Amino acid sequence: MPELCVGERCWTVPTGSNLLDALNEVGLNVPYSCRAGSCHACLVHCLDGQPLDALPEALALEKHARGWRLACQCRVVEDLHVALFDPLRDGVPAQVCALDWAGEVLRLRLRPERAVRYQAGQHMVLWHGAVARPYSLASLPGEDDFLEFHIDCQRPGAFCDKARGLQLGDVLRLGELRGGALHYDPDWQVRPLWLLATGTGLAPLWGILREALREGHQGEVRVVHVAQNSAGHYLAEPLLEMAGVKVELVLAQQLEEVLAGLRPSSRQTVALVCGAPGSVEQFARRLFIAGVPRGQVFADVFVEHA
Incomplete structure (x- = not known):
């Protein structure tokens, strides 16, 4: 059976095990939402060895070439050493600069520590502590000096529950930026x-x-x-x-x-x-x-x- 390692921790898993499940079964708490390669919350970095990736096109070619993988789409078929996405190390800090509630919808505006290049219609993974969720960008590059997200909080959810407690000045982390299906031509x-x-x-x-x-x-x-x-x-x-x-x-x-x-x-x-x-x-x-x-x-x- 292949050996799976995270840091100094190593254990064996059955050949063909889903990487996300294998990580979470030992308590590593890798976040996920969709398990379909859409949300990008379960991003991991392969340092040694390669998993069997069912959806390599879900990541940008450059990012995939550097060893990043979506754990939910990967199966362990050989010895594998991975590093989990660490929002404190790998994410971009972004400070809450506006919180506007309209009914159960929160219009959240963040000002990142450094400039983020994006296009209208793209998605971005937001990290609040250990909870990660993808949200569409509602802001317009070149016109808004902040990133805006609209969060529907009418139903309970791990991220929504945390979002209700956000205050001005709080710092979230920005993760993966994705090219959504929508754009203006x-x-x-x-x-x-x-x-x-x-x-x-x-x-x-x-x-x-x-x-x-x-x-x-x-x-x-x-x-x-x-x-x-x-x-x-x-x-x-x-x-x-x-x-x-x-x-x-x-x-x-x-x-x-x-x-x-x-x-x-x-x-x-x-x-x-x-x-x-x-x-x-x-x-x-x-x-x-x-x-x-x-x-x-x-x-x-x-x-x-x-």
Whole structure:
């Protein structure tokens, strides 16, 4: 059986063992959320030996080449020495500079110790102590001097529970930056642009919308935001104040009716969709029925985290 080592600690595991499970079974408490290679909370550094990686494309080529792996996607097939991601050593410190509550949604703004290069629509792993969760960036590079995240705290969760106790001046750590499925392409400038979101799926679209307007988008811009109640439309005021943007604030019970009424003005329409899996699927299906080609619908599904 292969030997697995972390620091000076070594033990044998059955060949083919899931690396994340093998680490956590001995009490190392590697964080994770999705177990699907999406959240990137279970990042580890392989120092000697190589695991069998089921999803190497989940990491940037350069990072993968340096030995970083997602533990949930790896199986131990030979002797392996790994170092766990240490937010104090490997993460970027970021100070809480604003905390704005809108119902159960926390708009969290962080000012990192050093500049972080990112694009609107990307995700980043946030560390609060030993708890790590990925969140979409809602800020706009080149315009905001902070990183903004929208955290839905309506249900209990390890990160949400800690987020409720955050205060100005607290320091979190920034982990892996990921390229999300959503972005703004300047080539879309004259095409209709639809942004459809449920809940805090609005976060990445908020940054992308502002980028589109900054780039002088000339086509129709339409935003549809679905929430469980009116308090869930946490960006209603700034959205409605935007000139040239058609905004529809929809309650969840109205969604089917609204979807049935979707009529794109052009087959050139580009749609960006973000939110819970069921809602994203509903949006995508209706857009296809309404005549928007699948290749013009970009979706980002939010995985529910514990």
